Amino acid sequence: MSHWLIKSEPDVFSIGDLARVGREPWTGVRNYQARNFMWRDMRPGDLALFYHSNAKPPGIAGIARVAGAPYPDPTQFDPASEYHDPKATPENPRWWLVDFEHVATFGRILTLDELKADAILSAMQVCQRGTRLSITPVAPTHFKRVCSLAGASV
DNA sequence: GCCAACGTTGGC
DNA sequence: GCCAACGTTGGC
Numbered sequence: 342m343s344h345w346l347i348k349s350e351p352d353v354f355s356i357g358d359l360a361r362v363g364r365e366p367w368t369g370v371r372n373y374q375a376r377n378f379m380w381r382d383m384r385p386g387d388l389a390l391f392y393h394s395n396a397k398p399p400g401i402a403g404i405a406r407v408a409g410a411p412y413p414d415p416t417q418f419d420p421a422s423e424y425h426d427p428k429a430t431p432e433n434p435r436w437w438l439v440d441f442e443h444v445a446t447f448g449r450i451l452t453l454d455e456l457k458a459d460a461i462l463s464a465m466q467v468c469q470r471g472t473r474l475s476i477t478p479v480a481p482t483h484f485k486r487v488c489s490l491a492g493a494s495v
Numbered sequence: 496g497c498c499a500a501c502g503t504t505g506g507c
Numbered sequence: 508g509c510c511a512a513c514g515t516t517g518g519c
Binding site: 348350394395399453470471472473475 | 503504505506
């Protein structure tokens with residue numbers, strides 16, 4: 342099993358929103374590296390840290406799980422969507438996604454400051470400056486340590 | 496295929 | 508709101 346970190350702006354879609362809906366298609370990813378993670382590398386059952394970006398404070402808010410196999414992001418075909426991609430066709434899709442389902446909401450946000458201050462977790466990609474990638478792989482040791490610091494048992 | 500300009504992300 | 512980082516675009 343692989344582990345991941347997925348970013349979301351809580352004003353747009355938060356861990357609480359995921360808990361409410363249960364399962365959500367991860368639409369709107371328009372970066373090839375992030376797409377490749379979903380399209381090629383993720384497997385159903387993989388666990389992901391749910392990170393709140395552009396938040397006060399930014400940090401990890403909970404855990405999600407890859408809920409199924411990848412499929413084309415429907416928003417790329419929708420001219421009314423802000424994620425519409427005129428170069429994509431149903432016969433030749435460019436953007437793929439997976440659904441995520443809610444696993445756990447942490448009792449508190451594990452803040453970016455705490456991650457950076459931690460001798461082990463400071464190596465995480467999300468801690469490096471200039472990392473804008475919305476989906477990143479996470480080492481199993483990092484995943485376990487985050488869960489233990491957040492008091493979550495997974 | 497180089498690279499300057501531009502747009503976006505996201506912490507601060 | 509500022510701006511560093513960096514991916515993408517498009518002229519050549």
